Amino acid sequence: MTSFLAVLIDGSIYASWLFLVAAGLTVIYGVMRILNMAHGSFYAIGAYSAASLVGWYFNNGIGPAWISYLLLVGAALLAGLIVGVIVERGLLRLMYGRDEILMVIITYALLLILEDTMKIVWGVSPYFAYQPYTELGRTAFGLLKVSNYDLALVGVSCLLGLGLWAWLERTNQGKVLRAVIHDREIAVAMGVNVRLMFTITFVMGTTLGALAGALTAPAISVVPGIGIEVIVLAFAVVVIGGLGSIGGAAVGALLVGLSRAAAVHYAPEFELFVIYGVMSLVLAFRPEGLFGRTMARKI
Amino acid sequence: MRFDRTEISLALIAIACVLFGFVSPGWLIFLLTIALSKALVVQGVVMQMRSGLVSFGQGLFYCIGGYTVGMGGQFFGIHDAIAALALGIAVAIVVAMILGLLLTRYRDIFFAMLSLAFSMILFGILVKSQELGSTDGFNVHNWTVFGWAPETGADSQQTVFTMTILAGLVIAIMIHRYTKAGIGVICEAVRENEVRVEYLGLSPRWLLYGNYVAAASVSALGGGLTALATGHVDPEMAYWTTSGEFIFIALLGGLGHVAAPFIAAIVFSVVRTYSIEFVPNTWQMILGFTLLGVIVFLPKGLWSLVSREKSGERT
Numbered sequence: 001m002t003s004f005l006a007v008l009i010d011g012s013i014y015a016s017w018l019f020l021v022a023a024g025l026t027v028i029y030g031v032m033r034i035l036n037m038a039h040g041s042f043y044a045i046g047a048y049s050a051a052s053l054v055g056w057y058f059n060n061g062i063g064p065a066w067i068s069y070l071l072l073v074g075a076a077l078l079a080g081l082i083v084g085v086i087v088e089r090g091l092l093r094l095m096y097g098r099d100e101i102l103m104v105i106i107t108y109a110l111l112l113i114l115e116d117t118m119k120i121v122w123g124v125s126p127y128f129a130y131q132p133y134t135e136l137g138r139t140a141f142g143l144l145k146v147s148n149y150d151l152a153l154v155g156v157s158c159l160l161g162l163g164l165w166a167w168l169e170r171t172n173q174g175k176v177l178r179a180v181i182h183d184r185e186i187a188v189a190m191g192v193n194v195r196l197m198f199t200i201t202f203v204m205g206t207t208l209g210a211l212a213g214a215l216t217a218p219a220i221s222v223v224p225g226i227g228i229e230v231i232v233l234a235f236a237v238v239v240i241g242g243l244g245s246i247g248g249a250a251v252g253a254l255l256v257g258l259s260r261a262a263a264v265h266y267a268p269e270f271e272l273f274v275i276y277g278v279m280s281l282v283l284a285f286r287p288e289g290l291f292g293r294t295m296a297r298k299i
Numbered sequence: 300m301r302f303d304r305t306e307i308s309l310a311l312i313a314i315a316c317v318l319f320g321f322v323s324p325g326w327l328i329f330l331l332t333i334a335l336s337k338a339l340v341v342q343g344v345v346m347q348m349r350s351g352l353v354s355f356g357q358g359l360f361y362c363i364g365g366y367t368v369g370m371g372g373q374f375f376g377i378h379d380a381i382a383a384l385a386l387g388i389a390v391a392i393v394v395a396m397i398l399g400l401l402l403t404r405y406r407d408i409f410f411a412m413l414s415l416a417f418s419m420i421l422f423g424i425l426v427k428s429q430e431l432g433s434t435d436g437f438n439v440h441n442w443t444v445f446g447w448a449p450e451t452g453a454d455s456q457q458t459v460f461t462m463t464i465l466a467g468l469v470i471a472i473m474i475h476r477y478t479k480a481g482i483g484v485i486c487e488a489v490r491e492n493e494v495r496v497e498y499l500g501l502s503p504r505w506l507l508y509g510n511y512v513a514a515a516s517v518s519a520l521g522g523g524l525t526a527l528a529t530g531h532v533d534p535e536m537a538y539w540t541t542s543g544e545f546i547f548i549a550l551l552g553g554l555g556h557v558a559a560p561f562i563a564a565i566v567f568s569v570v571r572t573y574s575i576e577f578v579p580n581t582w583q584m585i586l587g588f589t590l591l592g593v594i595v596f597l598p599k600g601l602w603s604l605v606s607r608e609k610s611g612e613r614t
Contacts, residue, residue, distance in 0.1 A: 035408050091591075101353050101407050105550065106594060108543055112587030119580045232419055232539055239412050272423025276416040283413055284401055 015257025024208030030244030040231030046210025080207030242289030339521030364522025436533025553600015
């Protein structure tokens with residue numbers, strides 16, 4: 001029973017983390033049709049910014065601990081904004097209109113560039129910002145002790161999901177965005193500034209990625225290469241859910257999170273296998289993902 | 300059997316390379332061996348690109364080729380390098396025949412992602428298997444060629460080099476003929492417009508299937524040769540960044556000619572060797588900018604530099 005509870009708790013924590021990572025990716029794909037390989041780098045940049053800022057705060061400051069949480073989020077927003085604008089205006093804008101698959105390769109090139117940029121800016125030694133993680137203490141579920149920070153992550157993830165949903169479905173801007181998703185040309189004809197919507201979407205996506213990194217930073221040691229590991233996981237999640245669907249990403253994250261937690265507890269040798277196994281299985285039966293739209297073939 | 304100009308030039312270059320191998324220093328032979336065996340994997344990527352599919356998981360077959368050669372010697376007593384390479388190809392073909400059934404239903408990014416997922420599955424399995432050395436992999440040594448055991452060091456390096464050149468030549472000629480033959484031409488038609496190919500009464504799916512399996516076998520051969528050359532295999536071979544490297548080399552060379560991947564792989568290896576030596580922390584950045592540069596300025600790859608000159612002569 002305990003192990004079942006453990007799977008449930010671990011699974012939900014892992015799932016909420018996966019959703020945080022995957023949300024930005026799926027938003028960008030949904031609007032811009034760009035499968036962004038550099039998303040993992042945005043995650044890493046967020047983690048680095050947050051870790052260095054929070055580390056600096058605790059090393060120098062005597063300020064209260066709660067400010068560090070604001071710093072985490074602030075660092076992510078700032079980093080996401082800056083990097084997002086630079087990348088969209090400086091690189092992607094010049095590349096629009098190319099093949100989807102070529103865009104994947106272009107963002108792969110971007111990933112390579114950003115990986116080394118991070119090494120130049122932050123060096124190769126690890127950064128730590130564990131204080132916000134330990135500060136919150138733990139809660140006991142029977143025999144299990146779970147970090148409150150991890151539980152808070154579940155809450156943040158749910159809020160973020162709801163927020164995204166509300167933004168897309170309940171605001172004017174969301175409506176315009178859905179129009180762009182549905183048919184870019186008609187949207188342009190109706191007077192929608194698609195370029196601006198692209199910039200907004202992309203910056204939003206990068207910020208979400210950076211936020212995921214920043215919120216993860218206290219729980220890990222931030223080292224070069226964390227983005228590379230994360231990106232394929234995020235891919236698996238959004239592909240399972242259906243590219244471009246936020247609800248799909250949530251379901252994909254839950255599916256992957258729970259199955260990985262189950263694998264870790266019952267059959268640890270299948271830990272990595274299970275994630276891609278689930279993905280292949282879903283794609284075998286639903287090629288467009290669980291919530292993806294089926295496209296008509298063009299002649 | 301008649302050989303055309305390309306094939307004769309390839310053969311002459313191969314002979315020159317083998318002779319060159321006897322006088323050149325060890326490090327250069329090693330570099331060339333690795334570059335050329337990777338070029339074979341890239342040939343697999345290029346074969347699929349011709350049909351419009353970009354595989355982000357060619358590392359799967361690279362890894363299968365390498366591990367089969369390694370395991371053949373380690374566990375099954377297959378010490379003959381040629382037999383081990385053949386076994387690697389056979390395993391890759393079987394795996395590709397199974398995965399191909401599923402993969403050929405997908406195009407574009409879905410094909411890319413699913414092929415990536417399969418290679419990550421292999422990565423995941425290898426990392427967790429203690430018998431195969433987990434993340435460290437294991438060494439590949441004590442192999443023979445037709446009963447002859449080359450001594451470790453320069454001797455065996457020389458042997459792998461010669462084998463790689465010969466394998467490269469044979470594969471290059473086969474691919475050259477393949478692309479000129481009906482199936483190769485139709486593969487390009489599938490890239491241009493799949494539905495029209497279907498209207499012509501052909502099944503794009505089975506074309507892509509055959510192409511996928513063929514590409515897998517070529518890549519596995521490259522993996523096997525790499526394992527023999529480096530004397531080591533590890534799960535990193537199946538990691539997605541390795542596959543990314545193959546795509547990079549493929550785009551660098553372009554689809555214009557069967558020799559392009561070989562040239563691109565050599566350029567890649569030379570640049571990499573020197574940049575890791577001199578600018579270890581900006582190596583990937585150089586790669587990234589080069590990739591962007593190739594996409595924007597040389598969409599047909601390095602080969603277009605050569606062929607452009609040629610077409611200029613004719614007019």
